[in-house]
């Protein structure tokens with residue numbers, strides 16, 4: 057018997073226990089939905105996420121390209137899949153995904169359940185046909201019991217694999233960054249003296265920066281997470297990567313990409329869909345000086361006028377903006393053992 061399995065104490069289907077997301081009542085995130093998760097499926101999804109046998113040559117797990125200490129992204133500009141194959145886009149961080157409606161930089165997956173089966177079959181990533189995966193899992197010493205425990209089913213199906221992986225991803229919640237406490241103070245859910253004393257000193261800089269952060273409309277302030285928006289940041293006059301155009305077929309969407317969360321940015325470099333910027337300074341420099349004006353550039357960059365707001369930021373404002381962005385690193389989530397490798 058494999059030792060990690062022994063600790064699960066499996067003995068037949070006994071019904072499932074609801075998995076309650078444990079974010080605090082003061083957590084200001086209007087985007088968090090109420091997913092129906094079970095302990096058994098989340099745990100199974102976690103095993104699958106860290107299991108290299110989901111790839112053709114058993115060398116690559118989801119976690120290769122989505123590493124917890126990097127908020128579940130990859131520090132490499134382009135990740136390496138099976139047989140040394142190199143991908144075409146930068147990996148994405150996987151945090152607070154529960155209410156997102158579209159997945160991938162170009163939004164081509166319409167649900168998490170649809171998305172999670174795609175890297176398994178992707179030639180550049182895990183390159184394993186799903187039928188082969190189901191055969192492997194059915195023959196595995198442990199997985200049939202884990203699927204039965206989670207779903208009361210003797211048969212392992214694509215739908216169940218997708219559900220378990222998606223449930224694990226939905227359980228990954230970031231709510232304990234210093235900025236979460238400050239945000240709760242800002243909207244009156246907590247008093248300043250109620251937050252951890254070491255964080256209280258950040259209040260003045262947090263408050264001062266709110267007015268100058270022109271990032272909110274997209275990377276929404278509640279979560280700094282723009283889960284369902286696609287925008288062009290003016291990186292290229294004619295985008296080499298079609299982006300959201302593949303979903304809508306609308307020319308105006310060429311070069312638009314999913315607005316990523318900038319939560320935990322201090323560990324998610326490099327940045328943008330093609331990982332072109334290695335530091336946050338380079339990203340902000342782009343917003344200040346590098347944006348190419350194109351017909352599809354969002355009015356959100358301008359607050360209604362024609363001047364792109366970020367072009368007017370002073371160096372001091374940028375420094376203060378970076379100081380605030382620093383407060384979005386959630387050490388608790390980055391090290392929480394419930395998201396770590398269970399093997």
Ligand code: HEC
Pocket residue numbers: 105110116117118119120121122135136137138143145146147148149150153156158159160161162171172173175176180181182221225314
């Ligand atoms: C070889 C590297 C690699 C592997 C292995 C990999 N991914 Fe990814 N993942 C990426 C890249 C790169 C993207 C962005 C791709 C794109 O936009 O076309 C991505 C995107 C995602 C997204 C979209 C996030 C969002 O905000 O839209 C999810 C979810 C995800 N991966 C989950 C998984 C799961 C689950 C597995 C394992 C079954 C997995 N990935 C395996 C590299 C990888």
Ligand code: HEC
Pocket residue numbers: 269270271272273274275286287288289291312313314315316317318321324326327328329330336339340343354356357366
């Ligand atoms: C109109 C919407 C919009 C506004 C306003 C905006 N962004 Fe972005 N941001 C995006 C999009 C879209 C991307 C992804 C672009 C790409 O990959 O090509 C992005 C990417 C980023 C990234 C890289 C994240 C990653 O994981 O790769 C950072 C950091 C970032 N923005 C910070 C900011 C800051 C700081 C501001 C305010 C000065 C800001 N953004 C304003 C839409 C916006």
